[in-house]
Amino acid sequence: MKKIVLCCLAAIAAGVAGTASAQFRTPESAIKYRQSVMTVQGRAFYVSIGGMVNGRAPFDAKVAAESAELVRMTAQLPWTAFGPGTDKGAPTDAKPAIWSEPAKFKELADKMQLEVAKLAAAAKTGSLDNLKAAYGPARDACKACHDAFTSQ
Amino acid sequence: MKKIVLCCLAAIAAGVAGTASAQFRTPESAIKYRQSVMTVQGRAFYVSIGGMVNGRAPFDAKVAAESAELVRMTAQLPWTAFGPGTDKGAPTDAKPAIWSEPAKFKELADKMQLEVAKLAAAAKTGSLDNLKAAYGPARDACKACHDAFTSQ
Numbered sequence: 001m002k003k004i005v006l007c008c009l010a011a012i013a014a015g016v017a018g019t020a021s022a023q024f025r026t027p028e029s030a031i032k033y034r035q036s037v038m039t040v041q042g043r044a045f046y047v048s049i050g051g052m053v054n055g056r057a058p059f060d061a062k063v064a065a066e067s068a069e070l071v072r073m074t075a076q077l078p079w080t081a082f083g084p085g086t087d088k089g090a091p092t093d094a095k096p097a098i099w100s101e102p103a104k105f106k107e108l109a110d111k112m113q114l115e116v117a118k119l120a121a122a123a124k125t126g127s128l129d130n131l132k133a134a135y136g137p138a139r140d141a142c143k144a145c146h147d148a149f150t151s152q
Numbered sequence: 153m154k155k156i157v158l159c160c161l162a163a164i165a166a167g168v169a170g171t172a173s174a175q176f177r178t179p180e181s182a183i184k185y186r187q188s189v190m191t192v193q194g195r196a197f198y199v200s201i202g203g204m205v206n207g208r209a210p211f212d213a214k215v216a217a218e219s220a221e222l223v224r225m226t227a228q229l230p231w232t233a234f235g236p237g238t239d240k241g242a243p244t245d246a247k248p249a250i251w252s253e254p255a256k257f258k259e260l261a262d263k264m265q266l267e268v269a270k271l272a273a274a275a276k277t278g279s280l281d282n283l284k285a286a287y288g289p290a291r292d293a294c295k296a297c298h299d300a301f302t303s304q
Contacts, residue, residue, distance in 0.1 A: 036188035
């Protein structure tokens with residue numbers, strides 16, 4: 001993990017990465033970043049929140065709210081990592097349609113962000129019923145984008 | 153990325169992952185998760201916030217606050233992924249000392265979480281000076297733990 005620190009410091013020293021939406025140094029680093037976002041988000045959504053919603057774990061309003069907020073925040077992150085040329089460079093399940101049908105990709109990505117924002121708001125109410133009501137639409141919005149734009 | 157969804161659904165179906173701190177199915181999945189957390193956190197910290205602190209990017213109080221909050225939240229996540237047996241199973245820079253010196257590991261991990269919580273609080277004030285003041289101690293706390301417990 002020191003490599004990550006060193007890599008970031010190297011990127012900074014090179015002056016190539018300066019803002020929140022700064023370009024990635026290589027397609028590989030972009031692919032690694034967006035996959036990392038999905039891994040972190042997937043666990044918060046399917047394991048932490050999903051566990052409570054589906055009765056596999058006791059409801060903990062604080063954990064639910066933090067997990068849903070994490071899902072909301074991570075939902076904003078991967079898009080800058082789908083820049084031109086990042087369709088290859090490392091193993092990726094991203095379909096070419098992401099770059100050939102950008103309007104549809106954006107539509108589904110926006111829908112997902114809208115639904116997980118609703119999920120985060122629902123979680124903040126501290127009500128399991130509200131969380132359950134928002135979970136399904138958020139899950140469906142995630143799935144719709146993955147079904148359309150990722151291969152197995 | 154569909155694999156992530158399917159993997160999570162499979163874990164859920166198997167009933168092995170139910171809470172926020174649920175065990176991971178395999179050492180490999182734990183290693184992948186903690187590395188993903190570090191990748192997401194590293195970009196928010198070194199690229200987004202670091203860019204503003206070091207003058208490579210214009211200060212945006214909203215982005216700084218969201219990035220610092222993301223760092224604070226992700227700082228809570230990786231620890232359950234350092235369970236017994238996760239010292240191998242996939243390429244990892246984690247040193248054996250993580251498991252042989254758990255008290256020291258916890259001490260540095262706690263210190264890091266404390267400093268990034270201060271960073272998030274500083275970012276919420278909307279002041280670049282406050283952000284700068286909290287950034288150095290947070291960076292040093294990250295580095296201290298990586299220096300002690302990760303190899304290159």
